[in-house]
Amino acid sequence: MLKSAVRQGSETGTERQHAKGKLTVRERLDLLFDEGSFCEVEPLRRHRATGFGLEDNRPHTDGVVTGWGTVHGRTVFAFAHDFRIFGGALGEAHAQKIHKIMDMALQAGAPLVSLNDGAGARIQEGVSALAGYGGIFERNVRASGVIPQISVMLGPCAGGAAYSPALTDFVFMVRETSQMFITGPDVVETVTGEKVSQNGLGGADVHAEVSGVAHFAYDDEHTCLAEVRYLLSLLPANNRETPPAVRSTDPADRRGDALLELVPSHGNRPYDMRKVIEEIVDDGEHMEVHERWAGSVLCTLARLDGNVVGIVANQPQSLAGVLDIRSSSKAARFVQLCDAFNIPLVTLVDVPGFLPGVDQEHGGIIRHGAKLLYAYCNATVPRVQVILRKAYGGAYIVMDSRSIGADLSYAWPTNEIAVMGAEGAANVVFRRQIAAADDPEAVRQELVKEYATELMHPYYAAERGLVDDVIDPALTRQTLIRALDMLRAKHAPLPVRKHGNPPT
Template sequence: MSIQNMINELTSRRSVIEQGNEEAVKKLHADSKLTARERIEELLDTNSFVEIGAFVQHRATDFNLSVKDTPADGVVTGYGTIDGKLVYVYSQDVTVLGGALGEMHAKKICAVYDMAMKMGAPIIALLDSTGVRLQESTDALNGFGQIFLKQTLASGVIPQITAILGTCGGGATIIPSLSDFTFMTKKATNLFVNSPNSLDSKSETLETIASADFHSKETGIVDFVCQDETSLLSEVRNFVNLLPSNNFEESPIFDTNDDLNRASSELNDIVTEDISAGIDMKVVISQVADNNLFVETKANHAESLITGLIRLNGQTVGVVANQSVDNDALLTSIACNKGAKFVNFCDSFNIPVLTFTDVAGYSATVAEEKSGISKAVSKLLCAFAGATVPKVNVVVGRGFGTAYVAMNSKHIGADFVYAWPNSKVAMMNSDSAVKIMYADELDNSKISTKEINNKTAEYEELQASPYAAASRGYIDDIIEPAATRKRVIVALEMLYSKRESRPEKKHVTV
């Protein structure tokens, strides 16, 4: 056979693989969905994708599988760039055996994981699969295990991002749970371990226990919910740009046209005499961020604690803030778990952490006690205390009790703590503190209302005032709210070369 004939055969074989099943592709398009390859093309820079393993096929023969053609074995794998940044990607092809995972399918995914780890590049999973390939049984189970192992080894080394673009059921749901961030479209997607008809409650449906809405609000598995596939892939592109490629890179720094000295009079206006009214932290964050841009993670989950990424003077910074409007400024178990995971991610990838604190204590409910809120708080506290990245805290309202201690306080290792002049830092609010200290006198009517008011004012001055905390070195400076952006940027610039060693150990046991 001549070389030209060989090239023609190569071209023909590759064309068959890339074009796929025409009828199946038409059905996808009719449902307003993209093919596995179209998703990659939409995600990556134009013409940057290089496929790996296009000619891989299954080798199983049981249950007539030998007569079934499986182009690329149902998953497209390779690498490319996003705005010039190297990334690895795998995209499951639902037109091939429903995108079900088998032995060779899994080996392809593991191969791109190995390359991503060697090159120190993010990996993006585009999931659309009916689950495990039953015809391959234990080989498929081994495939799942190998993928989970690769994900575990990659955790904290390279960013792992997952997008749910169809069905993700059974064991495959562990993939997004092992990832750092998960995106999901609103329609035509499901994420579930057990199908609704197998649950003890027969009233459940895919909409109630498997939808993007459910997982973004209830379980917190999904970080971002998008309208459609195109917008999702665009958001993934933007999000990847905010992250370093691996744990050896510093937090990315970009050019910015926003003045680092920009003051925000709106932050002065947001302060009220009634500290219990709370502060809308999303306004605070946006006013501080470059160009007022904030990418919030898990926005619909545990809304009393806000997490996300901003840029400050061009540098990516992680933000954790108590959302005290409509939430009574109380920490909950799910909020603590949400915050701990985010802080651990930032610490793993050298992203500085900025906190805005307005916390009055813990949510006092039976449900919280049953959930073991103290354990959840310990995880948040441990994440802040263990993080060695630059850490800056701004107390914008209340800082009460051990809830304040857990919120990146000076006591557990924050590098800089600033406070607004309206803030209060104490064991609890002054009214409650005085009532406890003078409980006997109040019970016996030995103290007047006027005296109680005087004692409350005295407690405010001696114990709850930010100046009292600053006099003891627990707060580094009291700043004008409008100057918050400038002061935080200056602090982070000073902390850029921070190096902090810790006792040698494998990991914490909390």
């Protein structure tokens, strides 16, 4: 009878959850884990606080359900707030349960998923609640790069409740029902006079498009949790393992003749890099991270011949594929994630350079661009670069060129690798000659052609060993699969050190 009562929870609280379009904690766990696999830890735990009305209100679980189960047959740990109990607010016992399950996940070397639907620190327990958050943050950092950590935002999470997700590898949000902010709308209005709704301040679309805090945003909890399960199928259990491989039904030697039509040969014409990726990877399936934020770079997880890869690619449809502050930070963190969890990197390059402008320079484009440079230089996983069209200036170097440690670099026959485009280069190099000519425009056009012919032809970089081969675009998929198969046993140890000091 007691066990039944623990699992059922408050009927009134359940009705309120459903009225808001939200599931209960048990319903969420049932969607996350394989059927019947969840094993709960400390279901009878209760707080021991007294005063402020808590002595007569001591429900079991103390507002958080913790335990482990399987997702696609692999062990995964989780903690899930129960908004029906104290609004999911964190107290001492609540925090201790989370600490325990986080420690268990780290010791077992298995992923940790948090289902967040809590109102922050439990005010009635004062500093004990705040200390509980500190213990969570410390464990988030200790587990970083060791086990995958996934945060799923399923309700309003403010203050300390928002910081733990920010420390994890991935953040999922649900539109209309989940929010994240440090100070809520009432405080914002009191301090600044600005009036804003909860969703306007920290809703899923805000964090998926504007702030970049959320990696994924979905319309409902069922879809969201299904996507969490899919992401887990692409990640290893820990940093000592490789991602799970599957048997692919997509032939490794399949030609990609459609690529010849998808990518225009003229460097100034845009195209959708997502279609290129879909043509290359197994069955056209991939899971894009930060799909709606910093769109000039794509970061996505996919499979090649059944093996997981991380793909970083310029997106010519957005800002012509330039690197800017946001896209540099986005790609840098993705590269670090892939390197931490033994996911090989494929970099598809079509980049005209870094985005110029006063805002970019004052915003620290040097510092943010250095993040991506640092991440690639520090990565020891297999790294293969493919240059589709243009690769200009420092952005070419940063996009995992051979000079910063890419294992292999391939180029399509349409590639142009140079300090800058032929037009700009000719204007700089031959400025005086053009100015002194009787017909400056005719001379300029002739010199542009000469520069492009001499220094930007497709085989210039290959002749100097900066590109390993110039390949038929239709053979890109099989070329990548063969290269990554050869590199699978790669071992590239880093220098002995406590840790590096990357740009922030």
